[in-house]
Amino acid sequence: MAALRRFLVLPRVIWYAARAPRGRDRVWDTYWRDIGGGGADGDVLWDGATDRGTRWCLDQALRHFDPALPVVDVACGNGTQALLLADRFAPVVGVDVSGEAVARARQRAAGRSRLSFRVADITRPGAGRDLAAELGPANVHIRGLLHILDERQRRAAAGNLADLAGERGVVLLVETAGAGGALRYLEQLGVRLTAFPQTVARCLRAGLPIPRDFGERELARAFPADRWQVLTTGTTDLDVVVTGGPTAVPAFYAVLKRRT
Numbered sequence: 001m002a003a004l005r006r007f008l009v010l011p012r013v014i015w016y017a018a019r020a021p022r023g024r025d026r027v028w029d030t031y032w033r034d035i036g037g038g039g040a041d042g043d044v045l046w047d048g049a050t051d052r053g054t055r056w057c058l059d060q061a062l063r064h065f066d067p068a069l070p071v072v073d074v075a076c077g078n079g080t081q082a083l084l085l086a087d088r089f090a091p092v093v094g095v096d097v098s099g100e101a102v103a104r105a106r107q108r109a110a111g112r113s114r115l116s117f118r119v120a121d122i123t124r125p126g127a128g129r130d131l132a133a134e135l136g137p138a139n140v141h142i143r144g145l146l147h148i149l150d151e152r153q154r155r156a157a158a159g160n161l162a163d164l165a166g167e168r169g170v171v172l173l174v175e176t177a178g179a180g181g182a183l184r185y186l187e188q189l190g191v192r193l194t195a196f197p198q199t200v201a202r203c204l205r206a207g208l209p210i211p212r213d214f215g216e217r218e219l220a221r222a223f224p225a226d227r228w229q230v231l232t233t234g235t236t237d238l239d240v241v242v243t244g245g246p247t248a249v250p251a252f253y254a255v256l257k258r259r260t
């Protein structure tokens with residue numbers, strides 16, 4: 001019965017996907033261009049930062065990051081986590097493939113001298129080396145990127161993160177945990193035949209990929225043990241904005257360091 005209920009939303013998902021633009025940079029710019037605002041009652045599905053969520057992020061960063069190093073927030077979106085990290089670390093640099101996202105983040109960070117943003121694709125060969133040449137070794141925070149990349153892109157991103165972190169930086173990543181397929185994931189977000197949260201519809205209309213599973217197995221594939229030391233992994237929640245306000249969905253996190 002549950003499977004049938006999930007299956008019934010499929011035509012609408014296909015309808016959105018068939019009309020969506022193509023091309024990775026384009027879909028993200030299309031998405032961000034259409035956004036009014038973020039936050040708990042805003043348009044951005046993953047921007048439901050609650051006090052509990054922001055405290056979790058800062059606690060992890062304070063526990064694991066060397067405070068003497070810069071922090072790079074990879075796939076920073078509209079800058080929510082970069083702004084948060086900049087309360088405790090400096091400098092903080094947010095990086096995103098979408099110029100539209102970076103423009104929004106810059107607007108929100110106006111007047112913060114040790115917080116900056118730039119446009120870069122973290123799967124592009126050399127992206128990590130370029131950032132490291134400018135910043136030196138850095139701690140890296142990533143939230144909600146690896147679960148939307150395919151395996152090849154994840155490996156490319158991990159290679160860049162190794163270059164960026166160098167021998168002293170630590171990588172803290174948090175991704176929605178495997179929900180057991182796209183339809184089950186949509187159900188977790190409150191998608192039903194009779195109810196389709198606007199924050200989710202907005203993602204599908206723009207052509208954003210639906211997250212894939214990301215857990216221990218995917219971590220080991222993207223960050224192989226001969227190159228990476230896993231300091232810790234675990235489960236947490238990620239606050240998303242659906243009908244009725246922020247909702248916590250299950251998430252997976254890991255803290256890693258490059259092997260020297």
Ligand SMILES: C[S@@+](CC[C@H](N)C(=O)[O-])C[C@H]1O[C@@H](n2cnc3c(N)ncnc32)[C@H](O)[C@@H]1O
Binds near residue numbers: 096101121123144
């Ligand atoms: C799910 S959002 C998460 C945003 C932010 N980390 C947060 O949690 O609020 C994913 C972000 O990754 C960015 N992105 C997608 N592919 C990317 C890539 N290859 N390199 C850098 N950023 C990317 C998108 O533009 C988008 O802002």
